[in-house]
Structure formats: C-alpha cells, structure tokens
Amino acid sequence: MSWWAALPGALALVALWVLPGWAVTRALGARGIVGLGAGPAVTAAMLGGLGVLYGAVGVRWSLGSALTGLLGVVLLAAAAGALLRRRSVGRLVVPAPGAGVWPGEWFGPSSSSSSAASSAWWRGLALPAPFARAEAAGLTLALAVAAVLIAGPMVAGMGAPDRPEQAWDAVFHLNALALVRESGNASTLGALAPMYGGGRPYYPIVWHAMAAVAPGLSSVPAAANLQNLVLGAVVWPAGVAALTRVAVRPVLPALVAPVLAASFVAYPTVVLTVLAPWPYGLSIAVLPGALAALVVALRTPWMWGPKLAGTLIAALALGGTVAAHGSGAFSVIAVAGALVVVVLARQARHWWAGRPRLVTVVAVACAGLFATSALAVARFPALRSTLGFERGGADSYVPTLKKLLVDAPLVYEYGDVGFGHVAVTVLAAVGAVVCLLRRRARWLVLGWAGAVVLVLLAAGPVENPLRGLTGFWYTQAARIAPLIVLPAALLAAVGLTAVGDRLARLLGGARGGATASGGPRALVASVAVLVMVVATSGGMRWGVKERVTASVYEPGQIAWGTMLTEAELAMMQRLPDQLPADAVVLGDPFNGSAYLPALAGVDVVFPQLGAVQGAHARTLESSLDQIRTDPAVCGAATALGVTHVYTDNAGAADGAKVHERTAAMRALDTSSGFELVDSGGTARVWRLTAC
Known part of the structure; x- marks a missing residue:
C-alpha cells in the first residue's frame, strides 16, 4: 500500500x-x-x-x-x-485590573488587529x-x-x-x-x-x-x-x-x-x-x-x-x-x-x-x-x-x-x-x-515541575515510598514523560516570545526608535528565533524520531528482537487462501504467530505476548515439545481446536525475539506428525496430524 x-x-x-x-x-x-x-x-x-x-x-x-x-x-x-x-446576553465583559487568574496582555500592546478585544x-x-x-x-x-x-x-x-x-x-x-x-x-x-x-x-x-x-x-x-x-x-x-x-x-x-x-x-x-x-x-x-x-x-x-x-x-x-x-x-x-x-x-x-x-x-x-x-x-x-x-x-x-x-x-x-x-x-x-x-500561568510551572518529579520517581530507586504515586502510569517513566512535554511546550512558547520581544526592544533602541513590546519587530524576532531553533535542532530532531520509529517497523532493526521478516509478512498475506475458515493456529507468540489475527484473519491460541490464560493453553506453552509422548498435550490441542502449527527456527543470534517462557515451543520437532502448508523465511506453517 x-x-x-x-x-x-x-x-x-x-x-x-x-x-x-x-x-x-x-x-x-x-x-x-x-x-x-x-x-x-x-x-x-x-x-x-x-x-x-x-x-x-x-x-x-x-x-x-x-x-x-x-x-x-x-x-x-x-x-x-x-x-x-x-x-x-450578548455584550462584552472586561475584567477589572488584577481580577481572575489569567493575563490579558503579557508583553504590552499586540500588533494583532484583534488586540483591542484580546483582554x-x-x-x-x-x-x-x-x-x-x-x-x-x-x-x-x-x-x-x-x-x-x-x-x-x-x-x-x-x-x-x-x-x-x-x-x-x-x-x-x-x-x-x-x-x-x-x-x-x-x-x-x-x-x-x-x-x-x-x-x-x-x-x-x-x-x-x-x-x-x-x-x-x-x-x-x-x-x-x-x-x-x-x-x-x-x-x-x-x-x-x-x-x-x-x-x-x-x-x-x-x-x-x-x-x-x-x-x-x-x-x-x-x-x-x-x-x-x-x-x-x-x-x-x-x-x-x-x-x-x-x-x-x-x-x-x-x-x-x-x-x-x-x-x-x-x-x-x-x-x-x-x-x-x-x-x-x-x-x-x-x-x-x-x-x-x-x-x-x-x-x-x-x-x-x-x-x-x-x-x-x-x-x-x-x-x-x-x-x-x-x-x-x-x-x-x-x-x-x-x-x-x-x-x-x-x-x-x-x-x-x-x-x-x-x-x-x-x-x-x-x-x-x-x-x-x-x-x-x-x-x-x-x-x-x-x-x-509576572505571576501569570504559574500552574504551568507547577505542572512541569510535578511531571519531572513523577518521571524521576518512576525511573529512580524502588525503595522510595513516593514512587507509588507513579503507579497510575504503570510506574513507567516513558509513559509519564508526555506530561512534561505539554507544559514544557507552552512554557517554551512563552520563553520564545519573551526573547523575541527583548530582541525587538534592543534592536529598536539601537536604531534610535522606540519599539512597542509585542509589535511587528517582536513578531519578526520571534519567528527568527523559532527558525534558528528548527535549524539547529536538525529539523526538530527529525533523525532521532525516524530512528525511534524504524526501531519497531523495520525488520532487522527491531528493538528487543524481530518478530516478522519481510518474507514472513508475505507468507501471512497468502495464508487466508491456504487455511480453512475454521483454522486455529498454535505457535510461539514471540516468533510472529500472534500477528495472524490482525494480518491474516486467522484465529490463534496466543493472540498476545502477555501471560497465558487457561490450563490448556498453559499446557501447550510449557510442553508442546512433548506432543508425541505426553497425551495431555494432544488433549489440550484438541480441546482448543488447534488445526495448524506455526514454527520459526530463528533465534536470538539471528536478531529474533525470543522469550524463556516459550522455550518448549521453540524445541518442537516437526519431522513427523506435521504437514507443511507454506513457508516464508525461517517460518513454517504446518497442518497438525500428530493428534
């Protein structure tokens, strides 16, 4: 696409x-x-x-x-x-000086045509x-x-x-x-x-x-x-x-x-x-x-x-x-x-x-x-x-x-x-x-500082009793970090316009003319500062953001291990035409099989990487390599309606994602009791005949 x-x-x-x-x-x-x-x-x-x-x-x-x-x-x-x-009633209300919590004008008269009504x-x-x-x-x-x-x-x-x-x-x-x-x-x-x-x-x-x-x-x-x-x-x-x-x-x-x-x-x-x-x-x-x-x-x-x-x-x-x-x-x-x-x-x-x-x-x-x-x-x-x-x-x-x-x-x-x-x-x-x-919008400062404290608590020593406050975000610093971004962006905007206003005043004074705060020169100066920030940051850190994104999208560069290669993705696109409508696939979720519902519309035993639910599923996860010797394995597969098995022999040395929890599934011997349906890269889909 x-x-x-x-x-x-x-x-x-x-x-x-x-x-x-x-x-x-x-x-x-x-x-x-x-x-x-x-x-x-x-x-x-x-x-x-x-x-x-x-x-x-x-x-x-x-x-x-x-x-x-x-x-x-x-x-x-x-x-x-x-x-x-x-x-x-439709009329204007102008607050008295000092009333309320928010300012009208921060940096003096605005050059905006709407400035007359801005307060x-x-x-x-x-x-x-x-x-x-x-x-x-x-x-x-x-x-x-x-x-x-x-x-x-x-x-x-x-x-x-x-x-x-x-x-x-x-x-x-x-x-x-x-x-x-x-x-x-x-x-x-x-x-x-x-x-x-x-x-x-x-x-x-x-x-x-x-x-x-x-x-x-x-x-x-x-x-x-x-x-x-x-x-x-x-x-x-x-x-x-x-x-x-x-x-x-x-x-x-x-x-x-x-x-x-x-x-x-x-x-x-x-x-x-x-x-x-x-x-x-x-x-x-x-x-x-x-x-x-x-x-x-x-x-x-x-x-x-x-x-x-x-x-x-x-x-x-x-x-x-x-x-x-x-x-x-x-x-x-x-x-x-x-x-x-x-x-x-x-x-x-x-x-x-x-x-x-x-x-x-x-x-x-x-x-x-x-x-x-x-x-x-x-x-x-x-x-x-x-x-x-x-x-x-x-x-x-x-x-x-x-x-x-x-x-x-x-x-x-x-x-x-x-x-x-x-x-x-x-x-x-x-x-x-x-x-x-200026005693204005101080809640933004409190919000910024508070978010920083929460991030530090989440990432810091576990024995700190205040760390429990971060539990609302799974005690994960990266989840709390966006709460820093929001007030910081607003404060940076205030800071940039303040710098622009100061530059405009200095330039106006240097040329011998008064410059009203917030006037056209302040606008030009603020835009100039913004352009400098964009330029010196590499396009607002374009490269860093692209690298982070690629680390979960580009096979071979995946953080914590690749689950799907391009060849395996191509195989999944073929599977809807090769598997029956009632197929249920059993596979190690960490090797890519968990993507089958989303990519191929095929039911799987393990649709997520989290903890396994149900006794039959736990039996298959821990003992699949004993399918020929332990009747309980075939019993669990039959109870869950398993018709096919997904395997992938790529390991950690190949850059693949592996988890110790599914070691028995990776050790499965498919030399008998399995009929090959399709393959892609190191992945295989088999029809289960052993049970």
Whole structure:
C-alpha cells in the first residue's frame, strides 16, 4: 500500500476525530481554536458512550452505526445549546485590573488587529478573542509545519502505511482492533473478552473503536498506523495551540507552541511507536484540548446558561480523555490540578463574605463526593492491577535527569541523541521564569515541575515510598514523560516570545526608535528565533524520531528482537487462501504467530505476548515439545481446536525475539506428525496430524 493510496483514509480519520466533537462544542457555544482543539476529546467521549450503549442493546459497531450515533449526539447538543443561549446576553465583559487568574496582555500592546478585544471576554463562554485573518493564516501555517515535523519522520521510519509495528503492546492492540471489526462490539465493558479468556473485562477501547471503522482502510496495520499519525500530527498540535491560546492569552505563543511541541521525542513519537500503549497515546493526544475546555469553564462567569454550557463542554472533553484511557484522570490532575484548586479556592473566598453557609455546604459536599469517588475507584480491579504493576528502577536519579534535559527516549537505549533539544529546554526555563516573575500561568510551572518529579520517581530507586504515586502510569517513566512535554511546550512558547520581544526592544533602541513590546519587530524576532531553533535542532530532531520509529517497523532493526521478516509478512498475506475458515493456529507468540489475527484473519491460541490464560493453553506453552509422548498435550490441542502449527527456527543470534517462557515451543520437532502448508523465511506453517 502506498502513502498516496492511504491519504484519503487519513483525511477521513481527521474528519472523524475532529468534526463530531467540534460540532458539539460549537453547538454549546465554543467557537474558534477552543472548539477545534477540544473537539477530538469530545469525540472520544461520544465514541466511548456509544460503544457501551451499542454493546448493551445489541447494535453492531460499524461506520454507519457510529455516524448515526454521533449525529444523534450532535443534534442533542444543538438542542441543549439553543436552550442555554436563551439565558445569555450578548455584550462584552472586561475584567477589572488584577481580577481572575489569567493575563490579558503579557508583553504590552499586540500588533494583532484583534488586540483591542484580546483582554475582553465574550459574555457567555469566556473564550479568547477570535483570530484575525492574518493570525488565522499564521496558525494554519504553524499547524501544517508541526504536522510535517511530527508525521514526516514517523512516515519515513514506518516505510509503508500497512507495515505492522513490532512491539509488545502493538501485537495486542492490532489483534484487539481486528476483534472489534470481526465482532462488531466496541464496548469498554467486555468487547475484548475473547482475548482474556471470557468474562466482561474493562478495557479502554475508544482507540480501537475509531480505527475499526476507518473508511477505506481494510488493512488493520494501515488503520492503526494512520490513526496514530493523525493523533500525533493533527489532534495533538491543535490541542496544544488551543491550550496555549487560553492559558497564555496573547496570540503569538499560540502560533509557535505547536512547532516547539514538534521538537519532543517523548510524545508523540515514543508513545505511539516503540512504547505502543495506543489508547494511552490517544488520551494524551486529546489532553491539551480538554484542558483548554477546562480553563474556559473555570474562567466563565457564574451565570446559569454560560457556566452550565462551559461545564458541559469541559466535562465531555475531560470525559473523553478518561474514556480513551483511565490514567487520563490522573494526567489531568498532574498537569492542571493546581489550577483547579487555586481557582476554586479563590472563588470560594470571594463568596465567603456573603454566603459562608453555602460555601461550607458546597465544600463539605465536594469533599465527600471526592472521598467517595476515590474509594470507589480504588476498588476498581483494573486500577488495582495498574497500581500493583512491579517495575525495576535505577539506583540514581541523575541519568534520567540528564535524559530529560535533552529529551532522550526513556525506553530502550538509542545511544547518543545529540543536544538538538537543549534550545527548547532553555526556552521552557525562560518561560517558567517569565511566568513566575509576572505571576501569570504559574500552574504551568507547577505542572512541569510535578511531571519531572513523577518521571524521576518512576525511573529512580524502588525503595522510595513516593514512587507509588507513579503507579497510575504503570510506574513507567516513558509513559509519564508526555506530561512534561505539554507544559514544557507552552512554557517554551512563552520563553520564545519573551526573547523575541527583548530582541525587538534592543534592536529598536539601537536604531534610535522606540519599539512597542509585542509589535511587528517582536513578531519578526520571534519567528527568527523559532527558525534558528528548527535549524539547529536538525529539523526538530527529525533523525532521532525516524530512528525511534524504524526501531519497531523495520525488520532487522527491531528493538528487543524481530518478530516478522519481510518474507514472513508475505507468507501471512497468502495464508487466508491456504487455511480453512475454521483454522486455529498454535505457535510461539514471540516468533510472529500472534500477528495472524490482525494480518491474516486467522484465529490463534496466543493472540498476545502477555501471560497465558487457561490450563490448556498453559499446557501447550510449557510442553508442546512433548506432543508425541505426553497425551495431555494432544488433549489440550484438541480441546482448543488447534488445526495448524506455526514454527520459526530463528533465534536470538539471528536478531529474533525470543522469550524463556516459550522455550518448549521453540524445541518442537516437526519431522513427523506435521504437514507443511507454506513457508516464508525461517517460518513454517504446518497442518497438525500428530493428534
């Protein structure tokens, strides 16, 4: 499959992720960049709810049913928006000096044609002033540049849109995607039961639900790859721009933030490729847009209609972040928890003078609700499993801190990644100083520092009792690192515009003329600094991102060992015509056989690399080499309906992925009791006749 052939499917995914949620936010009053940035998070919430609803009533999940449900939600939002607008009055409200938590102008008068209204909040939702035409063009250009800088190296590293990623979690998610397509069930409550041996296990399946109905992408790997590209290169930068616009207020930081965010390897490259927890990657992709909606809701005046509309949008967006992956709730707390606490505390203090009893009742009720929710969540089996995940750590925090300074991957060892990211780190530090000195957006500094602490705790000594705080992210530093990226990108944008403003002042003074802060010279200086950062970082570290991506896509270069070679991939494409429809294949999942459901539509005994479920499966895993001498082996194979066996004699010395758990499966003797069906490279598929 060529990239040109995949382009229509990618554009369709962009539309599916952005438009439904954008339509809902617009119907409820959120216009401009906020609606655009928060739209995908709202879409995620809609998909999560529809999946559970359809699963409960027996409606098959398909593109048609998904679109019908999304349209229904949009119509409901339109009706709700019309009702809420009757409570609103259309006039401007300008906050008093020093009121609120956010600034109007940071660096003096803006050169923007919309600067006259930049500190004015529309009565209704507290949205930033609309972009002027030139500003909108600048934002479009910035988002396009960010998309190229993020997607370009990933595309180069993938090689082809339908090439499967070879990573532990990727195997699971590709097969889960294939299962959703086959079963027509996209409910988080039990859709993946066949992969867990039955029951109704909870699993966040929003990522799979959308990829399963991707138009024109019949290939499972292509749907997965293109969706990840859309999330990383389109959804994420748009959310970053939206959050910057509402958190920082001036226009220029919102224009440069998406490009600066493209410098980071920790997200989206590492998370969406070598790490591969794709539902978590979706949760991070929609996080900035959801936080933008949260900021708007907190800032909106306490009038019934507007406040309810803003709260509803924020609830949907934050709900989408959590629906994408449960850890999204803790990601929101880690990045913006300080903001919420400070704003609500200030509002409570303001109300205390006239309504102390009401404030007390509300505070007690909120505390009780929080405690009850915390206790209920703590008893959730999935959360207990996550918190109980054991992972080793380093003896010192210093190596991880060094990696954070240059944004080196915190998973696998890629060697020297250079110092191309140092400029962005310095700009983020400058931005943090600016925020602290000007007493503006200090919650970004707290979020940045808190995320750094969490990463260090996860990667550091295991005996630290505070390390338990990182259990919400499987105690994995690479999973927490994206929480550093988000505030760091915004702070770097503040730092860059501050540097540009200072340069403009110096140049203006040198020429004997006064230069207004934030004027045309500041714009030119800021763009010049940004161009220098892009140039000195090697195209925002294009080579590093391509290398990381190739390490899970290019056979022979796969981190932790290759599971599929090109010859084996070709064989899998032939198998649907060579195996019966009811075939069940038994094979070592680490040698590539686990990819058969996703690549060939063939059932397997082991569809994932994780712990084996069921006594029969465990017997086959531990004793397959005794198939001729131990009747229990044939008994287990018969019980599971095994018809074929997949073998691969490549070992660790050949660069293949091996695991001690499946040593007996690699030792299988196929000299008798097996009939060859097809071969590719070192892999063979046999018809089982020994049982």
